[in-house]
Amino acid sequence: MWSLLVAAHSLEDRIEGSLGELGLSLAKLNVLSRMVEADEPLTLGEIASRLKCVRSNVTQLIDRLESDGLVRREADPSDRRSTRAVLTPEGKERQQRGADELSRVNGEFEKSLSGESRTALVRALNELK
Amino acid sequence: MWSLLVAAHSLEDRIEGSLGELGLSLAKLNVLSRMVEADEPLTLGEIASRLKCVRSNVTQLIDRLESDGLVRREADPSDRRSTRAVLTPEGKERQQRGADELSRVNGEFEKSLSGESRTALVRALNELK
């Protein structure tokens, strides 16, 4: 149990460190990536449900992404209760660089495991539901 | 990589959920456990180095543990710059219950893995340094 928690934390530190150099965090990148995947402006509620987190969290993340100039808020014409988040050109580009960086880190991660350990790890983690 | 992060987060949720019912968190329990292990009042700096975290974090944790009545701050007679944290009787008892709960969760965790997966998991996680 402890091995698992320690390994995950050190992995997260590596990820946050790499993304930090791009002016991103995993939380911010996740928002941007869900938006790129959707390929259309999402409401904040839709983003929250895709991130499996709470609405107020998304409100704050979008606040910061907007300050960063990566995202813009737009009123939804069809439902005046809703706000849609729109990627700026810089937001698209930053997401791309973040995703590239993430897959680089993922590659390093897998390289640090022997092939056998890799399959054993996946199998074991899946047993944990 | 993602399997590892997801598994660790869901494990943490289970731990925090169990400890939450005792009025504890993993962060608070870790402080209490380091204090029990030391078996003497530690300075906040000593606690920080044992938790491998930053001093200001410990200051805030001790603030909350003190509000909870689990810990008391005492002046260090030999060095007036230092503050030592002292467990209250309730703090000792709460730590015991938290540690018991944690080992119960750990037991469940290991039960949910086959013996082979368990050794494979440990081996794989150790390969990650």
Added chain:
DNA sequence: GAAGATTGACATCTCAATCTTC
């Protein structure tokens, strides 16, 4: 009344700046 978003308050963590004491 319910749904979407925000706000305020709190927990956890970090860093930088500050204050006291060595």
Added chain:
DNA sequence: GAAGATTGAGATGTCAATCTTC
């Protein structure tokens, strides 16, 4: 000046309460 602790600010999360719109 350096070491111990605190404070202030910011990031990431949660929850409860509120406001607007449906």
